[in-house]
Amino acid sequence: MRPAARNNAEWCDAVCRAHGLAGEFGAGVWSSARRTPPLYPDAVSLTPEASAADLVARIDTTSPGCTVKDSFACLDLEPLGFEVLFEAQWIHRPAGEALVGPPPAVHWEPLRSADSLPAWETAWNDGEAGDGLFRPELLAGDATFLAGTTSEGRIVAGAVASRSDFVVGISNLFAVGEASGGEESAWAGCLTEAARLWPGLPVVGYESGESLDMAVRQGFTAIGPLRIWLRTA
Structure with a gap:
């Protein structure tokens, strides 16, 4: 799952840089100190050991719509004012x-x-x-x-x-x-x-619901969960 999470974070970073936002890789996390473009997370965890408190400290939680991609579905961000927006599965195709x-x-x-x-x-x-x-x-x-x-x-x-x-x-x-x-x-x-x-x-990505079923029919295997958290507090 780590290569898939890193790949996805690099794509998020590229989108942000194209909009003039400088993302940062460090301490098991990719993050942007400024709010990211629509549909793109403010942070992506790159290892299951990433700290929730450290991750949230790197991003702007004051602007509406702040989101975090919890790549291993193991962070508890609810005490920090987040709720789960949706869940999905990382997928891998040899x-x-x-x-x-x-x-x-x-x-x-x-x-x-x-x-x-x-x-x-x-x-x-x-x-x-x-x-x-x-x-x-x-x-x-x-x-x-x-x-x-x-x-x-x-x-x-x-x-x-x-x-x-x-x-x-x-x-x-x-x-x-x-x-x-x-x-x-x-x-x-x-x-x-x-x-x-x-x-x-190999090819990776993440999907949920019917789109996940289609990907599996095309030779992908679900390799682990992720969560998207939305700041609500």
Whole structure:
């Protein structure tokens, strides 16, 4: 689980830095002293030994919406004014694992330029124009935006593949409309691209509910729980 947690923290750090926020890795924790962009945590625990008090001391708990990713579901943040927002499972898929089910319904490839990023974000946002959450600076780092496009060039599916030393993390998976083939087809598409781009690396991520069931059908194994805590006090 540690490589998956580290990979996810590195992606969170990249998103923050693209917004001009300097995250910090230290003492078993990644954290941002300033509030992070929407949907991204203010801190991520990297080991089960991480201290709840130390973690919370590193972040801004006074602004609304402060969240913590408890990567090993072992922190008790309730006394510090947090409540559990949701729970999920880390997932792992070995390198070289054969795809399960039908092939992708659309053509998949990495985004080639920042000009395509607004269309990708709009599709990810279920057709509503985004507000620039995903900045062009991200395209120059270790994250690859994968897009599933129709024959007319319309983006109808996608995911972010973030490479680290030992794994590739898949996040922000989406599929919109019948043309996309649905979420199962999106998994097939992004996994095919991940295997092509990084053939020797296993794939990790986290999911819950029906999305977790789909990932398991695509060859992933659930390897441990995590919790997202929201500051409410």
